[in-house]
Each structure stands twice: as C-alpha cells, then as structure tokens.
Amino acid sequence: MRLLGDKASPDGTAAVAGRDLHLVIDGHHILDSVDIEVGRGEFMAVIGPNGAGKTSLINVLSGAARATSGTVSLLGRDVTGRPPHRRARAGLGRTFQTSNLLLGRSVRENARLAARARGSGILGNAALVSARGEAWDRADEALALVGLDRLAGRPASTLSHGDRRKLELATVLAQGSEVILLDEPMAGVNIDDVRGLVDLVQRVHRTQAKTIVMIEHHMNVVLDLADRIAVMHHGALVACGSPEEIIASETVQNVYMGEPL
Numbered sequence: 001m002r003l004l005g006d007k008a009s010p011d012g013t014a015a016v017a018g019r020d021l022h023l024v025i026d027g028h029h030i031l032d033s034v035d036i037e038v039g040r041g042e043f044m045a046v047i048g049p050n051g052a053g054k055t056s057l058i059n060v061l062s063g064a065a066r067a068t069s070g071t072v073s074l075l076g077r078d079v080t081g082r083p084p085h086r087r088a089r090a091g092l093g094r095t096f097q098t099s100n101l102l103l104g105r106s107v108r109e110n111a112r113l114a115a116r117a118r119g120s121g122i123l124g125n126a127a128l129v130s131a132r133g134e135a136w137d138r139a140d141e142a143l144a145l146v147g148l149d150r151l152a153g154r155p156a157s158t159l160s161h162g163d164r165r166k167l168e169l170a171t172v173l174a175q176g177s178e179v180i181l182l183d184e185p186m187a188g189v190n191i192d193d194v195r196g197l198v199d200l201v202q203r204v205h206r207t208q209a210k211t212i213v214m215i216e217h218h219m220n221v222v223l224d225l226a227d228r229i230a231v232m233h234h235g236a237l238v239a240c241g242s243p244e245e246i247i248a249s250e251t252v253q254n255v256y257m258g259e260p261l
C-alpha cells in the first residue's frame, strides 16, 4: 500500500497525517491501525461501504474524536492531544455530514462567525478592530468564491440544500483553513446541483491551493476530483492509490463484493 503522495511538500511534511490510528469504543474496533498521509495541495478521497469508519477517521483527524492510540499531525506539527478548535486555529477546517449551519442567522453572519472563530489570541482594541476587518473580508471573499454573495443577507434557512452545502464550504474557507476535510459534501444534493458543486470544490482546490480530504459515495464525483483514493473497510485502510490503481485493485473489488465501483 502506497502512503506517501507525490505531492508531499519538499521538506517532507504532510498536510495532515494519521499514524497507527486506533479507535476502540465499547470494545468495538472502529479504526484499526490506520496510516494515512495527505500531501500538501493533494486531493484525497476516502471511500468504503457504510460503516467502514470513514467519518470516524475524519473525526479523529479533526479532533472531534480522540484516538485510543496513534498520532495525528497537521502541517508538520503533532496535534494529537489538541481539541478541535485548536486544530482549526492551526489550519484545519471541516464540514459535517449533517449541517452545522446557524439556520436563523444570515448567510453573511454564518461566514463572519466562522471567519472570527479562527481567532488571534489576546489583542488590544486597535488590533481587534483590524482583526475583525480582516475576518469580515475573508468572509466576503469566501461567499463570493462559492457564489453566495448575492444571497448574503438572507437567513441560511431559506437556502436550497445545494446552497447550504456551498455555505458550509464558505465557512471553512472564511476560517482560512489550509487543510479541508469534507464529509459527504454532495449528500442529499439534487442531482442537477451536483455538477455545480463538483466544479466548485475543484475550483477551490485548484485556485486556493488547499489540501482536501473528502468522504464521498458517488464514484463519478470521486474520479472527477481525487488525486488519490483511500479505501476503508471494517475500520482498516485497505488500499490507497491513484484512481486508476483503485479501479484495477482486486482488494477494492472484494470490498465492494462485485458491485460496480
């Protein structure tokens, strides 16, 4: 199994990496010795059958779940013991399978709150005003990038499902995250809107120089976007390689038991 991406940075530090990750809950091995390393600027898709452990892996990488053992590093720093908000400050953003938008707040407020969440420690008044201005600029830029600037004043609750997914992406961009974990960003999106969302994620990856790790069930989406694909099964990472390698892999065919990928 190949672990290191061609796009690992010249100094050898990965954007995000998990080493020998185990997650055991009530005696169940949810993650079983997972090694994963995503190079800077790389687009990694994580696939696998329902219950394979994909979200659990993202949870451990983002800090939402604490690994039973193993380590997590982010942009060259060990963040294993750090809670999610400190990993966010260190440059890691994520979206959730179930939206965590503040539906009663406007589109703009959602982006601005996310932009300020990254925080800058203890600041004086002048620095606070300047930091707030920068955060608001980042929020406006993120909304423009995902095409929601014209809807900025509307309550998030009035957005279509596809636009809510775009706003979730904008909140992560507004945080200025270098590494973005996306948990099924196309889930529940109308088939007509999927193409636009795929194009948007691709644009974000290419123009913003982000590292993206994306859980996704739609194989056509994965093949369109991913530099590499990691395949999970029963809590283990059973294959990792280029789309061509994964499609040709007998191990992967066995995981899906003959179902078309």
Ligand SMILES: Nc1ncnc2c1ncn2[C@@H]1O[C@H](COP(=O)(O)OP(=O)(O)OP(=O)(O)O)[C@@H](O)[C@H]1O
Pocket: 025, 028, 030, 048, 049, 050, 051, 052, 053, 054, 055, 056, 057
């Ligand atoms: N907090 C928890 N307590 C107990 N079991 C859990 C917990 N979190 C996850 N699991 C179990 O771990 C396994 C992996 O779950 P996980 O959500 O990571 O899988 P997944 O690959 O993301 O699945 P899906 O594609 O259906 O979202 C499942 O059997 C799930 O029931």
